[in-house]
Amino acid sequence: MESDAGARNRAGNRKEMLQVKNERKVEIPLYIGVGEIVVSKNPDNVLVTSLGSCVAVIVLAPGIWGAGLAHIALPFSSVNVEQSQVKPGYYADTGIPKLLAAMDKLHGGKRGRLLVKLVGGANIMDPESTFDIGKRNVLAIKKILWENRLGVLVEDVGEDISRNVRVKVDTGQVIVKTLGQERVIL
Numbered sequence: 001m002e003s004d005a006g007a008r009n010r011a012g013n014r015k016e017m018l019q020v021k022n023e024r025k026v027e028i029p030l031y032i033g034v035g036e037i038v039v040s041k042n043p044d045n046v047l048v049t050s051l052g053s054c055v056a057v058i059v060l061a062p063g064i065w066g067a068g069l070a071h072i073a074l075p076f077s078s079v080n081v082e083q084s085q086v087k088p089g090y091y092a093d094t095g096i097p098k099l100l101a102a103m104d105k106l107h108g109g110k111r112g113r114l115l116v117k118l119v120g121g122a123n124i125m126d127p128e129s130t131f132d133i134g135k136r137n138v139l140a141i142k143k144i145l146w147e148n149r150l151g152v153l154v155e156d157v158g159e160d161i162s163r164n165v166r167v168k169v170d171t172g173q174v175i176v177k178t179l180g181q182e183r184v185i186l
């Protein structure tokens with residue numbers, strides 16, 4: 001036979017479960033502009049950016065609620081060395097090493113466990129593909145990642161569409177919105 005205390009305890013647990021179920025998690029957006037690098041371990045954070053030919057290099061550290069994003073605009077810093085020193089995230093060759101160093105600090109240097117996702121690299125306002133900045137960005141990023149012994153887990157790149165990106169730090173979920181469509185990439 002069950003005691004009154006046991007019944008009250010179970011009723012209290014049900015009430016707590018209902019409260020948790022009805023409460024919405026408060027997300028704290030961190031907006032990332034062109035050339036910026038942001039790393040977070042706060043599970044309430046959502047990394048947010050908008051892209052055209054730029055590429056979001058998203059690095060996740062599973063198991064510790066860690067995520068980083070670099071908003072890369074151009075492949076190589078040699079076009080403006082001064083700017084690359086002020087804003088290394090603007091270029092793939094300076095931004096990716098800086099992002100990886102920040103992620104190393106976040107999770108203790110276990111690069112083999114990092115997951116990488118790419119979004120962006122569109123062909124915007126270049127119908128003849130004269131400059132092909134988006135494609136050049138993606139290729140340079142993949143080369144630099146490969147040099148750092150990292151591969152891309154999943155990507156949503158190319159085409160001629162801009163993208164809005166949200167990265168949930170707590171789950172690593174990447175949500176891409178284009179032309180009113182929303183999809184989740186792994």
